[in-house]
Amino acid sequence: MTILVTGGSGFIGSNFIRNVLLLGNVSIVNIDKLTYAGNSENLSDVEGSRSYTFVKGDIGDSGLINELLIKHKPRAVINFAAESHVDRSIASPEDFIATNVVGLFRLLNASKDYWSDLGQKDKDVFRFLQVSTDEVYGSLDSLDPAFSETNRFEPNSPYSASKAAADHLVRAYHHTYGLPTLTTNCSNNYGPFQFPEKLIPLMILNALDGKGLPVYGDGQQIRDWLYVTDHCDAILSVLNKGLIGETYNIGGESEMTNLDVVRKICDVLDELRPSSSGESYEHLIEYVTDRPGHDRRYAVDITKVKKELGWAPRQSFGSGIKKTIQWYLDNQEWIDRVRSGAYREWVAKQYG
Ligand code: NAD
Ligand code: DAU
Numbered sequence: 001m002t003i004l005v006t007g008g009s010g011f012i013g014s015n016f017i018r019n020v021l022l023l024g025n026v027s028i029v030n031i032d033k034l035t036y037a038g039n040s041e042n043l044s045d046v047e048g049s050r051s052y053t054f055v056k057g058d059i060g061d062s063g064l065i066n067e068l069l070i071k072h073k074p075r076a077v078i079n080f081a082a083e084s085h086v087d088r089s090i091a092s093p094e095d096f097i098a099t100n101v102v103g104l105f106r107l108l109n110a111s112k113d114y115w116s117d118l119g120q121k122d123k124d125v126f127r128f129l130q131v132s133t134d135e136v137y138g139s140l141d142s143l144d145p146a147f148s149e150t151n152r153f154e155p156n157s158p159y160s161a162s163k164a165a166a167d168h169l170v171r172a173y174h175h176t177y178g179l180p181t182l183t184t185n186c187s188n189n190y191g192p193f194q195f196p197e198k199l200i201p202l203m204i205l206n207a208l209d210g211k212g213l214p215v216y217g218d219g220q221q222i223r224d225w226l227y228v229t230d231h232c233d234a235i236l237s238v239l240n241k242g243l244i245g246e247t248y249n250i251g252g253e254s255e256m257t258n259l260d261v262v263r264k265i266c267d268v269l270d271e272l273r274p275s276s277s278g279e280s281y282e283h284l285i286e287y288v289t290d291r292p293g294h295d296r297r298y299a300v301d302i303t304k305v306k307k308e309l310g311w312a313p314r315q316s317f318g319s320g321i322k323k324t325i326q327w328y329l330d331n332q333e334w335i336d337r338v339r340s341g342a343y344r345e346w347v348a349k350q351y352g
Contacts, residue, residue, distance in 0.1 A: 001025065001026050001027070001075045002026070002027040002028070002029060002072050002073065002074045002075060003020070003026060003027070003028055003029070003074055003075065003076045003077075003078060004029050004031065004068060004069065004072060004074040004076070004077045004078070005017060005028055005029070005030045005031075005078050005080065006030075006031050006032070006059050006077070006078070006079045006080055006081035006107065007032055007033075007038070007059075007079070007080035007081030007082060008028070008030030008031075008032055008043070008080060009030065009032040009034060009038040009039055009040050009042055009043060009054075010032070010037050010038050010039075010042075010080060010081075010084070010195075011037070011042075011084075011189070011191075011193050011194045011195060011228065012080055012131070012189055012228055012231060012232070013030070013032070013080035013081075014039075014042035014043050014193050015191065015192065015193060015228045015229055015231075015232050016078070016080070016232040016235060017030060017043060017046065017052070018043065018045070018046060019229060019232045019233070019236075020232075020236070021046050021049060021051055021052060026051065027051040027052070027053070027072075028051065028052050028053070029053045029055065029068060029072045029074065030043070030052070030053070030054050030055065031055045031056075031057045031059065031064070031065070031068060031081075032054070032055075032056065032057075032081065033056070033057065033058045033059075033081070033099075034056055035083070036195075036342045036343070036346075037083075037084065037085070037195050037197075039193075039195075039337075039338060040054065041334065041337065042193045053072075055068060058099075058103065059079070059081045059099065059103040059104065059106065059107040060098065060099065060102055060103035060106045060107075061106075062106045062109070062110050065106065065107055065110040065111075066110050066113070066114070069110060069111065069114040070114070073122075074126075075122075075125055075126060075127075076126065076127045076128070076129060076239060077107070077111050077127075077128050077129070078129045078131065078235065078239070079104065079107060079128075079129065079130050079131060080131045081099060081103065081104075081107075082096075082099060082100050082104075082131075082162075082163070083095050083096045083099050083100060083159070083162075084159070085159070085197055085198065086135075086157050086159045086160070086291070087197070087291060087350060088159075088197075088346070089157055089158040089159035089162070090157060090158065090291065090292055090293070091349070091350070093158035093162075096158050096159055096162040097158075097162055100159075100162035100163055100165070100166055101162050101165045101166060101169075104130070104166040104169060104170075105166075105169055108128065108169055108170060108173050108179070109173075111128050111179065112173055112177050112179045115128075115179055115180070116177075126180055127180050127181070127182055127239060127242075127244075128170070128173075128179055128180065128181045128182070129181070129182045129183070129184070129235065129238065129239055130166065130167065130170045130181065130182070130183045130184070131184055131186070131235065132163050132166065132167050132183055132184060132185045132186070132247075133160065133163050133185060133186060134147055134185050134186060134187045134224070134249065134251065134298050134300050135155060135156075135157070135159065135160035135163065135295065135298065136153045136155050136160055136163055136164040136167055136185060137151045137152075137153060137154060137155075137185070137298075138153070138154030138155060138156055138160075138295065139154075139156060139295035139296045139297060139298070140222075140296065140297040140298065140299055141296070141297065142222075142296075142297060144297075144299075145301065146224075146251075146299035146300055146301040147185075147249060147298070147299065147300050147301060148249065148301045148303070148304070149185070149246075149247050149248070149249055149304055153167070153168075156293050156295055157293055157295075160295075167183055167185075167247070170183055171183070171245075171247075174244070174245040175245075180244045180245075181244065181245060182238050182239065182242045182244070182245075182246060182247075182248070183246075183247040183248070184234065184235060184238055184247070184248050184249075184250050185247060185248070185249050185250065185300075186226065186231055186234070186249075186250040186251065186300075187223065187224035187225065187226050187250065187251040187252060187298055187299075187300045188223040188224060188225050188226065188298070189225075189226055189227075189228045189231050190225055190226075190227065190228065190320065190321070190324055191227050191228030191229065191320065191323070191324050191327070192228070192323075192324065192327040192328075192331075193228075193334075194228070194324075195338060196335070196338065196339065196343070197343070197346060197347075199223075199258065199261065199262075200261065200265065200321075200324065201328065202214075203261075203262050203265050204265055204269070204324075204325055204328045205328065205335060205339075206284070207265065207266065207269055207281040207284055208269070208273065208328075208329075210275070210284070211284065212284055212285075212286040213262055213266075213281075213284045213285045213286065214286060214288040214351055215258060215259060215262060215285060215286065215287050215288065216258070216288060216289070216290045216291050216294060217287070217289075217290030217291070217294060218259075218287070218290075219257060219258045219259030219262070219287065220257050220258070220259065221257065221258050221294060221295070221296055221297065222255050222256065222257055222258075222296070222297040222298065222299065223255070223256065223258070223261075223298055224251045224252055224253070224254055224255050224298055224299050224300050225252050225254045225256060225261070225317050225320070226250065226251055226252030226254070226313055227252065227313065227314075227315035227319075227320035227323075227324075229315075230252065230313040230314055230315055231250060233311065233314075234248075234250040234305060234311045235250075237305070237309045237310070237311040238305070238309065238311075241308075241309045241310075242309065243308075248304060248305045248309070249300045249301060249302055249304065249305065250300065250302060250305060250311075251299070251300025251301075251302050251313075252300075252313045252315075252317070253300075253302065253313065254313075254316065254317045255297075255299050256317065259285075262285060263282060263285075264317070264318075264321055265281075265321065265325065266280055266281035266282040266284075266285075267280075268321060268322055268325050269281050269325060272322075272325060272326065272329060273329060288351070
């Protein structure tokens with residue numbers, strides 16, 4: 001069985017590919033544009049595998065996608081490719097529309113054409129799985145129930161609006177053409193190989209460098225954290241057992257304020273790598289200007305995926321964050337390489 005994975009050199013995609021290849025019996029073709037967030041080193045350990053093929057390219061390149069589909073005859077397409085950072089979508093939204101909306105549309109359309117030409121048996125097993133986000137549902141107040149699959153879409157940032165547009169297109173391609181689609185809407189991920197522009201790796205690396213820990217606004221915004229390999233397992237469950245045309249919410253049942261997340265990171269670092277001064281890393285916390293339009297709270301109701309597919313997260317935030325911090329402590333070389341000129345430019349622009 002072959003799966004065409006897009007955006008597999010990023011954070012979640014690379015964890016997914018590694019996990020799937022460990023299972024055996026599956027070949028992966030990974031097409032990735034290698035933007036600033038993509039890094040082929042994330043998969044250097046599987047590069048030599050006969051079950052892994054890498055192609056540098058854009059999901060919006062219909063010609064290339066057609067070629068890959070015809071050549072590799074995948075049983076599934078899993079779309080991880082996206083511009084994924086909310087702050088960048090606020091600073092420069094255009095790339096988000098190009099990849100998350102137009103690119104997704106072209107990938108979806110090429111997949112529909114490929115699927116239409118398959119024989120009945122192959123048609124029946126083919127799936128197009130769109131990896132999406134809980135942010136399409138907008139923001140919750142503190143007492144609101146968690147997002148369920150029937151919540152209406154109320155995206156608030158250019159990023160979440162582009163992901164919502166993509167989800168609508170996926171839905172329409174199922175409804176109109178019968179393409180066998182699946183969509184997952186997941187909460188905040190963390191774990192190894194996450195690019196250090198996102199909250200958790202940014203805070204770990206800043207703390208280790210003795211730099212300020214920039215908490216936006218009052219730090220009381222809430223996110224629902226999920227360890228990345230739990231997300232990868234959920235995607236596999238949806239791929240193998242999900243009902244065609246359905247959407248599945250995925251989350252960690254682990255709501256925390258940003259300030260508590262940063263404090264927990266400081267606690268774990270105090271234990272694993274105490275600062276040379278003996279002072280807790282917490283003294284580095286500083287409050288900075290809030291993100292414009294900042295969503296206050298996300299929380300995900302995972303009843304459907306638990307009941308129908310038998311998936312549940314395995315890691316608690318406590319166990320997952322320890323593993324994550326240990327991974328960053330053990331992988332200084334990876335850190336040095338990703339903190340290239342482009343990364344430094346972003347940090348200078350965003351944090352001054
Ligand atoms: P990431 O930014 O780490 O990786 C994205 C990957 O896509 C990179 O390798 C990049 O090079 C590639 N890419 C970008 N544009 C492309 C294009 N036009 N063609 C081909 N490849 C392209 O993102 P991530 O955190 O791994 O997220 C993966 C997916 O999961 C995204 O669709 C994101 O919206 C979704 N998601 C992420 C989270 C999270 O917390 N990180 C949570 C829920 C959903
Ligand atoms: O909810 C799922 C989404 O989670 C994914 O769809 C996105 O791709 C992913 O990037 C993530 O979006 P967030 O905006 O929630 O993640 P980020 O790590 O950028 O920020 C998490 C929270 O921390 C958010 O409330 C903003 C805050 N924050 C972030 C940074 C980078 C800070 O307070 N300071 C910071 O420096």
